Amino acid sequence: MSTINKWANRPKRWSISRRNLMNKCPRAWILKYGFGRRQGGFNQHLRNISDWSSTWRLMQRSLRGVIIERLTAFSNDKVWIERDLAAKIRHRIIGAIERQKSVIDVIETRIGGTSTLRNKIKRKEIDRLVEIACYRFHAVMKSKPIVDILQGRITEWYTFSRLEVTGLDKFNLHISPDLVWISGSTCHLLRFTVQGVSNPGDDKRLENMAMVMWATVQKGLPEYAERYIVENLFWNRGRWNRWSERCSQRNLSDAIQMIRKDMDAMIDLHNRLGPSCDLSQIPLANNKRTCRTCGHRDTCPGGEDLVRARLEQSALEMAKASNLRN
Numbered sequence: 001m002s003t004i005n006k007w008a009n010r011p012k013r014w015s016i017s018r019r020n021l022m023n024k025c026p027r028a029w030i031l032k033y034g035f036g037r038r039q040g041g042f043n044q045h046l047r048n049i050s051d052w053s054s055t056w057r058l059m060q061r062s063l064r065g066v067i068i069e070r071l072t073a074f075s076n077d078k079v080w081i082e083r084d085l086a087a088k089i090r091h092r093i094i095g096a097i098e099r100q101k102s103v104i105d106v107i108e109t110r111i112g113g114t115s116t117l118r119n120k121i122k123r124k125e126i127d128r129l130v131e132i133a134c135y136r137f138h139a140v141m142k143s144k145p146i147v148d149i150l151q152g153r154i155t156e157w158y159t160f161s162r163l164e165v166t167g168l169d170k171f172n173l174h175i176s177p178d179l180v181w182i183s184g185s186t187c188h189l190l191r192f193t194v195q196g197v198s199n200p201g202d203d204k205r206l207e208n209m210a211m212v213m214w215a216t217v218q219k220g221l222p223e224y225a226e227r228y229i230v231e232n233l234f235w236n237r238g239r240w241n242r243w244s245e246r247c248s249q250r251n252l253s254d255a256i257q258m259i260r261k262d263m264d265a266m267i268d269l270h271n272r273l274g275p276s277c278d279l280s281q282i283p284l285a286n287n288k289r290t291c292r293t294c295g296h297r298d299t300c301p302g303g304e305d306l307v308r309a310r311l312e313q314s315a316l317e318m319a320k321a322s323n324l325r326n
Ligand code: SF4
Pocket: 025, 027, 028, 284, 285, 290, 291, 292, 294, 295, 296, 297, 300, 301, 302, 303
């Protein structure tokens, strides 16, 4: 079976991170998710390269991990040693950097030279990232709803993994919240966004509303959309901000519609790849900032000079369209 057919037969997945990646750079999305998953093969290398993250991103991921770890320890009555915080964060960041080293080796074998991803990470830089993460951790512990949980004002609460899957048509959705708590007849669904924007637009609102779809199929949680408040705790401009909004049946339907539209766009994008896996037809990033943190920047034309690569791509498309007309 060809690589492309393997993809076509797999259940399609939707998550906020996949959606963000597709909107920022369709080519990066297709390199990460558009090929068959085959352990040990070249497709696996492609996925590993796609997963490469900057140290800043690794710090953010480590921070989210320790916040969940803290809540889990509290829920299981486990001792939490505050003075170990910096070591825990450092361990997570350094572990992730080590795991990424083999990815850089693969890239360097392919390009026959030194990858632009190979930065010597200085101890001082790690110290600074750990300091930032600790600061944000302490701040979030004093923010609602975390402080209310730790001080016993919220008693009924649960954490969930983002890996949980919810079905929609033939799609698998990763739309579970990080944290759920009940107050009276209302159920709150919250996601942490370690770096957010100050004013989430309509799209971001709907992405969050998708959590209600997950909740309504869970045993013991309310059936009606109106009983949910959807929340986001995000870091912006030096502090944690809390966005919240009560859901409605209309919001929920709009979120489902948005996901279906995204899935159509993903399938369409994959069809453009064609059986010969022709990446030249796949649009590049909208902004060169996306390329700066992309694992493919050594081998993608956009990584070298995005403006020129986009111009060349549109010239090729125009030539192809005029050939088809003649
Ligand atoms: S280098 Fe830029 S254009 Fe190329 S895949 Fe990465 S983000 Fe997209």
